[in-house]
Amino acid sequence: MAKWLVKSDPKSYSWEDMKKDGKTFWDGVRNYQARNNMQEMKNDDEVLFYHSVIGTEVVGICKVVKEAYQDPTTDDERWVAVDLEVVRELANPVQLQDIKKVDKLQDIALIKQSRLSVMPLEDEEFLAIVEMSEK
DNA sequence: GCCAACGTTGGC
């Protein structure tokens, strides 16, 4: 089962909004690389929810409940959306600056490719971040 | 709020 990380600017959609909704359409992605990643998502894949711009921290875990389909916010068939459901909130948010200190997390797209909004994570990278949240 | 980095667009 694959692991992912998605970013959201809390000004447009925050983890608090996500918790309130329980489930959301992940739409509005207009970047080919992010789109390609979304198309790879499968039901029950786990997804870390990251706050960009404000906080710059990983705040929660979601899972994929509906695989890629035509983005309902556009007629342009190039773009897709997925549905994500809240799994749980992390005990403590994991800061980007702390992730940057971890040797084995140096290669993740969050650090190397700061503008990518949907990215894959290796199992051990996912676990490392979750473990950091529990300290 | 600024600015660097990057992706996309459009002219040639």
Added chain:
DNA sequence: GCCAACGTTGGC
């Protein structure tokens, strides 16, 4: 098909 110009994202 290249590349300059432009717009947007996201870290600080």
